[in-house]
Amino acid sequence: MQMLQIFGELMMVPRIEPKLRVFAFKVEYPSRVSDLKMWMHTIIAATKEVCIEADPVQLIIGLSFQ
Numbered sequence: 001m002q003m004l005q006i007f008g009e010l011m012m013v014p015r016i017e018p019k020l021r022v023f024a025f026k027v028e029y030p031s032r033v034s035d036l037k038m039w040m041h042t043i044i045a046a047t048k049e050v051c052i053e054a055d056p057v058q059l060i061i062g063l064s065f066q
Helices: 002-012 016-053 056-064
Strands: none
Touching: 002 016
């Protein structure tokens, strides 16, 4: 409850909201980057697998019917 009170008081200070948003972004940024890297590695691995194992003609036919 104290945390909400402090946050409420801080929101009354002029221009504190943008500063808090920047701070929150800076705190969350590393985890967002690591999540994005994980997804990119997954996409790259799947793309490589499709390119290596798939017959290009069958791939085009499969994509055109979806």
